[in-house]
Amino acid sequence: LAKTTQPISMDSYEGQEVNITCSHNNIATNDYITWYQQFPSQGPRFIIQGYKTKVTNEVASLFIPADRKSSTLSLPRVSLSDTAVYYCLVGGAFGNEKLTFGTGTRLTIIP
Amino acid sequence: SAVISQKPSRDICQRGTSLTIQCQVDSQVTMMFWYRQQPGQSLTLIATANQGSEATYESGFVIDKFPISRPNLTFSTLTVSNMSPEDSSIYLCSVEGLGRMGEQYFGPGTRLTVT
Numbered sequence: 001l002a003k004t005t006q007p008i009s010m011d012s013y014e015g016q017e018v019n020i021t022c023s024h025n026n027i028a029t030n031d032y033i034t035w036y037q038q039f040p041s042q043g044p045r046f047i048i049q050g051y052k053t054k055v056t057n058e059v060a061s062l063f064i065p066a067d068r069k070s071s072t073l074s075l076p077r078v079s080l081s082d083t084a085v086y087y088c089l090v091g092g093a094f095g096n097e098k099l100t101f102g103t104g105t106r107l108t109i110i111p
Numbered sequence: 112s113a114v115i116s117q118k119p120s121r122d123i124c125q126r127g128t129s130l131t132i133q134c135q136v137d138s139q140v141t142m143m144f145w146y147r148q149q150p151g152q153s154l155t156l157i158a159t160a161n162q163g164s165e166a167t168y169e170s171g172f173v174i175d176k177f178p179i180s181r182p183n184l185t186f187s188t189l190t191v192s193n194m195s196p197e198d199s200s201i202y203l204c205s206v207e208g209l210g211r212m213g214e215q216y217f218g219p220g221t222r223l224t225v226t
């Protein structure tokens with residue numbers, strides 16, 4: 001499975017747009033990119049998944065360049081409740097496959 | 112979406128004893144997974160549990176230490192055997208997503224402290 005590299009931590013102010021970049025240089029042709037969010041004392045929660053270009057849902061956008069060697073999770077207008085650890089995963093497209101979690105990015109939102 | 116519950120939510124155990132963690136899902140699912148998350152660390156997959164077959168363990172995890180049962184499509188147990196302080200972690204189960212592609216649902220976790 002492709003290894004991912006993310007910043008260990010990030011800080012941002014409330015109301016700002018936050019972009020978290022993940023590097024995955026060895027991504028395979030059939031790999032998808034998935035992001036999870038984890039709050040303290042909870043299990044991870046799926047945020048978004050994409051293969052290429054841009055994907056947007058009700059909580060985030062995912063930008064994937066043409067070479068797919070990196071991806072950027074974009075959180076619009078963050079609030080204090082967005083303080084969490086964000087994990088970038090690379091692998092199969094389906095939820096019935098095992099997940100390999102990297103170190104994650106600890107995002108802290110400052111009032 | 113699936114709702115997953117785990118029991119116990121936390122426990123403090125003495126070294127050398129065993130603890131069985133239960134994972135209950137409100138829907139029938141084929142694939143269930145068990146993860147370990149050590150304090151301040153990321154999640155590591157322990158094993159994959161399919162109903163009707165033996166669990167498949169990841170490198171570094173063995174059945175004698177972490178026996179798993181999967182008696183039906185809504186339930187699984189993970190036992191942490193002969194515990195040592197190094198087993199102090201959060202243990203989480205997850206199931207395959209029933210909605211969006213690529214999504215897994217995670218339980219709230221069981222926080223285990225071994226003294």
